[in-house]
Amino acid sequence: EDQVTQxxxxxxxxxxxxxxLNCSYTVSGLRGLFWYRQDPGKGPEFxxxxxxxGEEKEKERLKATLTKKxxxxxxxxxxxxxxxxxxxxxxxxxNTGKLIFGQGTTLQVKP
Amino acid sequence: DTGVSQDPRHKITKRGQNVTFRCDPISEHNxxxxxxxxxxxxxxxxxxxxxxxxxxxxxxxxxxxSAERPKxxxxxLEIQRTEQGDSAMYLCASSSGSRGDTQYFGPGTRLTxx
Numbered sequence: 001e002d003q004v005t006q007x008x009x010x011x012x013x014x015x016x017x018x019x020x021l022n023c024s025y026t027v028s029g030l031r032g033l034f035w036y037r038q039d040p041g042k043g044p045e046f047x048x049x050x051x052x053x054g055e056e057k058e059k060e061r062l063k064a065t066l067t068k069k070x071x072x073x074x075x076x077x078x079x080x081x082x083x084x085x086x087x088x089x090x091x092x093x094x095n096t097g098k099l100i101f102g103q104g105t106t107l108q109v110k111p
Numbered sequence: 112d113t114g115v116s117q118d119p120r121h122k123i124t125k126r127g128q129n130v131t132f133r134c135d136p137i138s139e140h141n142x143x144x145x146x147x148x149x150x151x152x153x154x155x156x157x158x159x160x161x162x163x164x165x166x167x168x169x170x171x172x173x174x175x176x177s178a179e180r181p182k183x184x185x186x187x188l189e190i191q192r193t194e195q196g197d198s199a200m201y202l203c204a205s206s207s208g209s210r211g212d213t214q215y216f217g218p219g220t221r222l223t224x225x
Contacts, residue, residue: 004153031212032212032213034213034214036216041219041221042218042219043115043202043216043217043218043219044154044202044216045216046213046214046215046216049213087153087154089153089154091212095166096167097142097144097159097161097166097167097206097212098144098156098159098167098169099144099146099154099156099214100156101153101154101155102153103151103152103153104151104152104153
């Protein structure tokens with residue numbers, strides 16, 4: 001069964017304290033792995049798509065990497081405005097449209 | 112820049128009533144998706160359209176749920192005879208169907224069933 005697990009469930013950082021979020025996945029052929037940011041009461045906001053092992057993408061203080069079994073979202077020198085829930089999702093190869101999401105990691109960055 | 116829009120943003124209803132939600136996708140996107148999200152969980156897939164054709168439905172979509180996309184533009188999701196367990200955020204997303212098929216989400220409709 002296709003599955004996504006994120007860790008940790010919650011993470012508290014001081015402003016400027018870098019860290020990484022983990023997304024482990026099992027899927028019958030990977031079409032794409034997606035990272036989203038979600039603020040309370042809002043819809044997920046797209047961050048990155050990764051397609052194959054070894055791929056990396058960066059945006060401001062965020063960098064996403066992908067291996068055959070997991071993805072990491074690295075946050076460098078976070079700021080309080082980076083506080084949010086970060087969701088990882090996979091889309092399996094084949095004729096499917098659905099994304100399979102993990103439960104998310106809630107990040108709190110304190111000033 | 113018009114993203115995905117959803118209406119209403121909040122809906123409070125009594126158990127047993129029917130509710131209908133609307134989603135307007137990004138204008139050039141031919142794929143439209145519905146998800147449900149409960150507190151502390153990631154979104155769960157419900158169904159997906161390519162143009163007006165409903166191509167995939169989750170086992171989560173019981174016979175009380177129906178979705179339509181009559182002209183391949185906006186979509187509606189109807190829940191009949193609502194139950195307290197239907198309380199959740201209902202999210203709509205759209206995509207262009209290109210490589211990677213990145214889905215862009217709307218703000219969601221928060222449903223509360225009393």
